[in-house]
Amino acid sequence: MIRDLAYHKPDTIKETIELLGSCEGKTSLLAGGTDLVVNMRKDAYHPDNVIDVKGIEELKRLEYSEDEGLYLGGLVTCNQLIFSEMINEKYPVLVEACKKHSSHQIRNRATVVGNICGASPGADLAPALLVLGTEVDVVGPNGERLIPLVDFFTGVKRNALEEGEIVRGLKVASPIKGYKANYSKKARIKGPDLSAVGVAGLASREEGVVRFAFGAVAPTPVYLDVSDLFAEKDYKAAKEELMEKVDASISPITDVRSTEKYRRRIAGVYTRRLLEELWGEGDK
Amino acid sequence: MKRTISLTVNNRPYTFEVDDRKTLLEVLRKRLSLTGTKEGCGEGECGACTVIMDGQAVTSCLILAVEADGTDIETIEGQSIDEDISDVQQAFIDEGAVQCGFCTPGMVMSTEALLRRNPNPSDEDIRVALAGNLCRCTGYYTIIDAVKNAANKRGGKK
Amino acid sequence: MAEDIIGKSVERIDALAKVTGDAQYVHDLELQGMLHAKILKSPHAFADIVSIDTSKAEKLPGVWAVLTGEDVKQYKIGLYLVDKTILAVDKVRYHGEPVVAVAAETEEIAQHALELIEIEYNELEPVLDVKKATEKDSPIVHEDLGEYEHMEGVFFPEPGTNIANHFKIRKGDIDDGFAEADHIIENEFYLPQVNHVAMETHTSIARWKKGRKVKIWSSAQSPFAVRDLLGKGLGLPHESIEVVVPYVGGGFGGKAGIHFEPLVTLLSRAAGGRPVKFVASREEEFNSVPVRQALLSRFKTGVNEDGNIVAQEIEFLWDSGANADYGVNVTKAAGAAGCGPYEIDNVKLDSLTVYTNKLYGTAYRGFGHLEVLWATERQMEHVAKKLGMDPYELRKKNILRPGSRTITGEKLYEHSGSVGKCLDEVAKALNWDQKKEEPSAPHKARGRGLALLHKAPAMPTDVGAGALLKFNENGSVNLTLSLVDYGQGTYTALAQIVADQLSMPVDRVNVVWENNTETEPYDWQTVASKGLFISGNAVIDACKDLKKQMKEVAAGPLRASVDHIVLEDEKIYVNHHPDHYIEYKDIGMGYTYPNGNGIGGPLMGRGRYIAQGLTNMDKETGQGLPALDWTFGAHAVEVEIDKETGEYEVVKMASAFDLGRAINKQNVIGQIQGGMVQGFGSAVMEGYQFDGEGHIRTNTFTDYKIPTTMDIPKDFTPIIVETPQVDGPYGARGVAEHPMISVPPAIANAIQDALGITIDELPLTPENIIEHLENK
Structure with a gap:
């Protein structure tokens, strides 16, 4: 049951920021609502004000250019990415992550930015966006700023936004030459489920880049750029060190979805398999 | 707080006042008496409340009614006129895809949305499209058969 | 037409209503002036209730009734062991137990009222471990067990302990059996509580009426059980209670017996007769309604070198949770099948219902048999491993056959059905005699597993049901009965039976969907896979009665003896003059002669059936005849497992059941x-999780997962075996529960075959597999 609230639907970001400044009590932004409405219904969270941002045209931007990379506006949904030819061609790892995110109905509503702003440790989009190189485009009462995604997550369900700020969109770097990337997810079932472990990997032999990112194995998503490792050492040694690094960087817990021990194992196995898939030994 | 919204439900225009905190599901069921859309969990996990909103399958329990202002909604009641039922509904009957029936309206709506965007779904496409619709009776086999059956019929009509 | 109708895949009679959203469930019903109920639930697993202050809630505008345990403590509800109050009284015994109930004009007001209620608890040490619960120094969950009313001579509670029932089987001489055995194999098996997850949550509406009467609309499996238990519990005469059951969104045992009906009745009474509706939220469905019990089993098996099992000693500790009303019967019924479908001469079995401070147990599809056969079918695999014997051969050697005696001493016949045929069918479907396929990758392993099952209806010895057939003016018939079709498809099968018996098209048979205790003949409950068997026989009886009346009335105008009158294709004629006939429509309401004389009057067929020849089981030995019919079955499974992650896929599966006769193939x-x-x-994913204090950790669909379209085995072959049951309608026996039994051991046995690990606790998660691989 949802408690009484005041619903607002501004047309512009400016108006939204003004509302955020003027509304009394707790205020939430509403895009897809797939997290917010669940929490309101469970009474886990009850805002006095809900600002529906779906009327803001600017947030619907989904653009790509070779130089600038991808701009992914605050209202772009998971299914928009899945069904976008451009995304399938340039950033297939985002498609993989979106497909593993939830059910079809939820993906029709859930936004990529919402997944990031929720800052859940297991947010499915976080690892993929981290390895691609993403900045968060933030607008607030004091102007605009770009926050590297890796710095955006500050704790379990906490992000770096300050009072009155909203996320306008995400800037994803241009694809690295010759790169391959993928996202592996471990959940309890094959159907829609929250992540128990999420691993995204990206590698480019041409550019000597190797990156991994992990979800659901620490209070915030974990990002590892191990390009140097693969530049300095031979493949086997680099791989071995990567495995050690992964184990040292994560701090999983035991909960209803999995155990600490098993999460460590899966993070390791998935990392190794992704590495072999994206940059196999024979490839070097 | 309350506000007035206008929307189309099953091709019929409505304008009425609604409480900001009411969900689309509550409004469909209580205000418009469209009880074919079911509530199985209230957290977007079971799909019993699936309706088509502006052409897309959505879980109506996670949408505030005020968000539906200006949209076009299709519910299970809009899929048939008297005895004249949709090919999806007929396929569900023919394949024996109905047991207790509580998930069926949501299943039919998810199937309808799938076949509109993908008239020739693969086995995998069907499983993915219906993964957000829980059924505890059938084990899904006959439901998957029904979707294939409906797709074939629809393909045949073209 | 008529002669083909049995066995045909006739379209479900409820299908159109359901695909169009036209079918109305209790969820969908609204009555004029209806109030909405909400309940405040216990946050603790075990605690004394020190005080409850509802004064602020009562003053809230829009609140019509507030009830606490103190208001309802004189009423006890139960079927087999009456140990449950309508709201918690003095103590709470599980996390989620209803403590206070409110009825208000809107759900929002009711919710607000709950927030104004203050309760002080004094937490007690909860009993969470079923083994420890049976030890002498354990805290006692029900100190008044000795005073609880129960079915005497059937259930045996042990006051002063946590044991709500002790069921025993003693067959042969267990010591002699073990002395004779070449090997003795001992193991322990476990499985956790599981939720039914019917898609429609429990919902009830009650309207209290003047003159101490009540009308109830409920998502119940058994309208007469609701009436009976409500009447007994609240001290109301049966005739003052009307129970209506419209469409029901799944049951699986979870809606058997009685649930929130007494609570809404008392709320409606307290609210001056305004109707009150309670809809369990999904969270309440997970933590305030009963579940399938957890079970800890200990097996000791004596076997000879040649594979002949000569002795088996079994202890079942059923974690019944905070109430054991239904649990005691699960303990008994499943205990009576405790050795699986095998003939073993020397058996000692003790099956104990144990109270703990967890969610309480009830019927769930299979009624204890999934739990028991999880253990027996895993134990068979341990035995096969010990002997180095093919699990198929070991089973084949020991299965029940015509002439065998079950562990309760019942003799089986050819017509009892064949587990051997089921075993052979599934073994054939998976090419058991050929080598397994190679795994698809080096880090994967393949394995195959078998498991057998059997189950008889778990019910009192004297269960009966009625059926009533009434002609309509156009010659069609209405069938009324109070068996509930909440998805099984029984009504369609019964319509086929009527069509065949009366020689008329199936669409001329209207099975009245909504059930009502005021107008329909009695049925005990819709449970136990006995529906088609008992009601099918009652319907045949009703058809016979109707046909007799039709012939008697037609004998006059046809000027013939009833012995020579034939009913065919909705026509009545003398056998040698088929062209000179009376149509059903001209006789259903009585026959009218050309001159205006009427005879016969509206015809009504009355039918009844009662289980025959069943006996109670002996208190000390468990010997007796509890089984209406045995349905046997078998599963064969092939899995492919990732050895590094424990993730696996059921790549192929076949299941066979000897169901006597399929009346409707598609529905079967x-x-x-x-x-x-x-x-x-x-098998794979389900099971409640509790924290160390007994709090439920899995009470939403986010935390409790069930299979989706993406999880099910892709290659599944269902197989129907038909050995007709002599006393079943058209030879049919029940098969509603059986398909889920023994699926878990079939998969676990396949995992054992693939990896050499023996997993004896459910669910079979990848974590569980890795844990065993690491400890191998």
């Missing part, structure tokens, strides 16, 4: 598929 296949997938859920 639907039952098999759906049941198998429920069993698959129990």
Whole structure:
């Protein structure tokens, strides 16, 4: 049951920021609502004000250019990415992550930015966006700023936004030459489920880049750029060190979805398999 | 707080006042008496409340009614006129895809949305499209058969 | 037409209503002036209630009734062991137990009222471990067990302990048996609580009426059980209670017996007769309604070198949770099948219902048999491993056959059905005699597993049901009965039976969907896979009665003896003059002669059936005849497992059931598929989790997962075996519950075959597999 609230639907970001400044009590932004409405219904969270941002045209931007990379506006949904030819061609790892995110109905509503702003440790989009190189485009009462995604997550369900700020969109770097990337997810079932472990990997032999990112194995998503490792050492040694690094960087817990021990194992196995898939030994 | 919204439900225009905190599901069921859309969990996990909103399958329990202002909604009641039922509904009957029936309206709506965007779904496409619709009776086999059956019929009509 | 109708896949009679959203469930019903109920639930697993202050809630505008345990403590509700109050009285015994109930004009007001209620608890040390619960120094969950009313001579509670029932089987001489054995194999098996997850949550509406009467609309499996238990519990005469059951969104045992009906009745009474509706939220469905019990089993098996099992000693500790009303019967019924479908001469079995401070147990599809056969079918695999014997051969050697005696001493016949045929069918479907396929990758392993099952209806010895057939003016018939079709498809099968018996098209048979205790003949409950058997026989009886009346009335105008009158294709004629006939429509309401004389009057067929020849089981030995019919079955499974992650896929599966005769093939296949997938859920992913204080950690769909379209085995073959049951309608026996039984051991046995690990606790998660691989 949802408690009484005041619903607002501004047309512009400016108006939204003004509302955020003027509304009394707790205020939430509403895009897809797939997290917010669940929490309101469970009474886990009850805002006095809900600002529906779906009327803001600017947030619907989904653009790509070779130089600038991808701009992914605050209202772009998971299914928009899945069904976008451009995304399938340039950033297939985002498609993989979106497909593993939830059910079809939820993906029709859930936004990529919402997944990031929720800052859940297991947010499915976080690892993929981290390895691609993403900045968060933030607008607030004091102007605009770009926050590297890796710095955006500050704790379990906490992000770096300050009072009155909203996320306008995400800037994803241009694809690295010759790169391959993928996202592996471990959940309890094959159907829609929250992540128990999420691993995204990206590698480019041409550019000597190797990156991994992990979800659901620490209070915030974990990002590892191990390009140097693969530049300095031979493949086997680099791989071995990567495995050690992964184990040292994560701090999983035991909960209803999995155990600490098993999460460590899966993070390791998935990392190794992704590495072999994206940059196999024979490839070097 | 309350506000007035206008929307189309099953091709019929409505304008009425609604409480900001009411969900689309509550409004469909209580205000418009469209009880074919079911509530199985209230957290977007079971799909019993699936309706088509502006052409897309959505879980109506996670949408505030005020968000539906200006949209076009299709519910299970809009899929048939008297005895004249949709090919999806007929396929569900023919394949024996109905047991207790509580998930069926949501299943039919998810199937309808799938076949509109993908008239020739693969086995995998069907499983993915219906993964957000829980059924505890059938084990899904006959439901998957029904979707294939409906797709074939629809393909045949073209 | 008529002669083909049995066995045909006739379209479900409820299908159109359901695909169009036209079918109305209690969820969908609204009555004029209806109030909404909400309940405040216990946050603790075990605590004394020190005080409850509802004064602020009562003053809230829009609140019409507030009830606490103090208001309802004189009423006890139960079927077998009456140990449950309508709201918690003095103590709470599980996390989620209803403590206070409110009825208000809107759900919002009711919710607000709950927030104004203050309760002080004094937490007690909860009893969470079923083994410890049976020890002498354990805290006692029900100190008044000795005073609880129960079915005497059937259930045996042990006051002063946590044991709500002790069921025993003693067959042969267990010591002699073990002395004779070449090997003795001992193991322990466990499985956790599981939720039914019917898609429609429990929902009830009650309207209290003047003159101490009540009308109830409920999502119940058994309208007469609701009436009976409500009447006994609240001290109301049966005739003052009307129970209506419209469409029900799944049951699986979870809606058997009685649930929130007494609470809404008392709320409606307290609210001056305004109707009150309670809809369990999904969270309440997970933590305030009963579940399938957890079970800890200990097996000791004596076997000879040649594979002949000569002795078996079994202890079942059923974690019944905070109430054991239904649990005691699960303990008994499943205990009576405790050795699986095998003939073993020397058996000692003790099956104990144990109270703990967890969610309480009730019927769930299979009624204890999934739990028991999880253990027996895993134990068979341990035995096979010990002997180095093919699990198929070991089973084949020991199965029940015509002439065998079950562990309760019942003799089986050819017509009792054949587990051997089921075993052979599934073994054939998986090419058991050929080598397994190679795994698809080096880090994967393949394995195959078998498991057998059997189950008889778990019910009192004297269960009966009635059926009533009434002609309509156009010669069609209405069938009324109070068996509930909440998805099984029984009504369609019964319509086929009527069509065949009366020689008329099936669409001329209207099975009245909504059930009502005021107008329909009695049925005990819709449970136990006995529906088609007992009601099918009652319907045949009703058809016979109707046909007799039709012939008697027609004998006059046809000027013939009833012995020579034939009913065919909706016509009545003398056998040698088929062209000179009376149509059903001209006799259903009585026959009218050309001159205006009427005879006969409206015809009504009355039918009844009662289980015959069943006996109670002996208190000390468990010997007796509890089984209406045995349905046997078998599963064969092939898995492919990732050895590094424990993730696996059921790549191929076949299940066979000897169901006597399929009245409607399509619906039978639907039952098999759906049941198998429920069993698959129990095997692979389902199970309640509790924290160290007994709090439920899995009370939403986010935390409690069930199979989706993406989880089910892709290659599944359901197989129907038909050995007719002599006393079943058209030879049919029940198959509603059976498909889910023994799915878990079939998969675990396949995992054992693939990896050499023996997993004896459910669910079979990848974590569980890795844990065993690491400890191998």
